[in-house]
Amino acid sequence: MNSFSRKAAFRIAAVSIVLAALASVAAWFVAREKAEESTVALAIEESQRLISHSGAIYRPDAAATEHAVQAAKAITGGLFDIAEIYDRNGLKLAETMTAEGEEVEPLLSSHGRPAYTRASYESINLADGRWVLRVFVPLRESLEAPRSAVTGYFEGVRVVPEWQQAQMRSDALGIAALVGLAALLCGAAIYPVVVNLSAENERRARDVLGAHLSTMEALGRAIAKRDSDTGGHNCRVAWIAIRLAEQLGVAGSDMQALIVGSFLHDIGKIAIPDAILLKPGKLDESEFSIMRTHVEQGEEIIGGIGWLEKARNVVSGHHEKWDGTGYPRRLEGLAIPLSARIFAVADVFDALCSKRPYKEAMGFDAAMAILERDAGRHFDPCVIDAFRQVSREIHDRLASCSDEDCRTLLDERVRSHFGLA
Numbered sequence: 001m002n003s004f005s006r007k008a009a010f011r012i013a014a015v016s017i018v019l020a021a022l023a024s025v026a027a028w029f030v031a032r033e034k035a036e037e038s039t040v041a042l043a044i045e046e047s048q049r050l051i052s053h054s055g056a057i058y059r060p061d062a063a064a065t066e067h068a069v070q071a072a073k074a075i076t077g078g079l080f081d082i083a084e085i086y087d088r089n090g091l092k093l094a095e096t097m098t099a100e101g102e103e104v105e106p107l108l109s110s111h112g113r114p115a116y117t118r119a120s121y122e123s124i125n126l127a128d129g130r131w132v133l134r135v136f137v138p139l140r141e142s143l144e145a146p147r148s149a150v151t152g153y154f155e156g157v158r159v160v161p162e163w164q165q166a167q168m169r170s171d172a173l174g175i176a177a178l179v180g181l182a183a184l185l186c187g188a189a190i191y192p193v194v195v196n197l198s199a200e201n202e203r204r205a206r207d208v209l210g211a212h213l214s215t216m217e218a219l220g221r222a223i224a225k226r227d228s229d230t231g232g233h234n235c236r237v238a239w240i241a242i243r244l245a246e247q248l249g250v251a252g253s254d255m256q257a258l259i260v261g262s263f264l265h266d267i268g269k270i271a272i273p274d275a276i277l278l279k280p281g282k283l284d285e286s287e288f289s290i291m292r293t294h295v296e297q298g299e300e301i302i303g304g305i306g307w308l309e310k311a312r313n314v315v316s317g318h319h320e321k322w323d324g325t326g327y328p329r330r331l332e333g334l335a336i337p338l339s340a341r342i343f344a345v346a347d348v349f350d351a352l353c354s355k356r357p358y359k360e361a362m363g364f365d366a367a368m369a370i371l372e373r374d375a376g377r378h379f380d381p382c383v384i385d386a387f388r389q390v391s392r393e394i395h396d397r398l399a400s401c402s403d404e405d406c407r408t409l410l411d412e413r414v415r416s417h418f419g420l421a
């Protein structure tokens with residue numbers, strides 16, 4: 001399982017757990033709400049039925065109190081822990097309560113004479129942790145006529161028992177388990193689809209990146225041929241720059257930018273006239289001024305072309321010098337991008353150690369002596385220090401390599417740093 005697959009599996013599982021947790025909370029509140037509503041509905045129905053059956057609120061004589069007490073007793077101990085019955089004027093006719101009702105009664109707020117016309121309830125969490133429902137029911141002349149005259153009032157208090165709360169918790173956990181299981185099953189079904197889509201996108205992205213790299217390498221070879229080179233220098237200097245950058249700890253997008261810049265560092269030479277670019281002898285001052293413009297020409301060519309923009313630092317800065325005497329901007333020291341400082345060392349080293357039509361290849365010691373001499377003037381001393389540690393390895397590796405072998409070496413490092421290995 002690759003890193004993306006692990007990440008996708010972890011996130012899907014995390015979402016399932018979060019859904020289960022949210023479902024548990026929601027289920028608890030839904031179960032609590034349903035318990036409240038069912039208690040109130042049952043209170044309205046049972047209180048009106050029992051009280052109406054007893055006739056307590058219809059009797060104008062002293063017997064009304066006795067019948068009200070009987071009705072209250074019938075209600076108390078079953079659904080309610082406290083039962084209170086009032087006449088139409090809000091005068092209390094009867095009050096009965098269980099032992100638990102007696103405990104909670106002092107904890108409840110008092111109120112004036114009832115005068116409401118609609119049933120309602122309160123949900124109260126007591127300080128000792130008990131949950132209490134308090135219902136207020138107007139009693140009417142006819143159970144079948146909701147708009148008939150109010151003939152009395154019933155108020156009841158129910159201390160929700162632990163078994164009912166346990167049942168609610170059980171229902172909530174059951175719902176949470178079902179939601180969590182459903183989420184996991186959906187995740188299990190979605191996971192392979194997500195992974196396959198990701199793999200397909202990654203494959204397409206790799207294909208596009210591979211095409212970009214092939215185009216970049218082709219451009220590099222075209223530039224080299226324009227400059228009467230087989231392309232071997234381009235491959236060698238790019239590989240040297242990569243190896244030196246690795247020694248310096250360069251990685252990721254910075255390394256990729258250096259690689260693209262190494263291939264395209266002289267892309268501006270496409271715009272230099274052949275009479276100057278291919279002149280066998282030394283350029284005069286006027287010709288050299290034109291030759292120097294290949295830096296600005298290169299910046300214009302790559303400007304605005306997405307992935308080629310990565311080459312900008314090397315293209316614009318590979319002829320700058322540590323002491324500020326380079327061109328085109330006469331940048332000095334750390335103002336020169338690191339990738340350009342690295343490439344400058346690689347470029348000069350390969351030029352010194354390579355055979356050209358107008359010169360023989362220079363030996364390793366002589367080439368290194370020139371680099372050491374120019375540290376602090378042409379080159380960044382820290383980059384020279386790092387190059388010193390790998391220079392012999394680089395020289396010996398390239399000394400026995402054909403151009404094709406060098407391309408193979410370079411391709412391996414390029415694909416590795418672009419994640420295509």
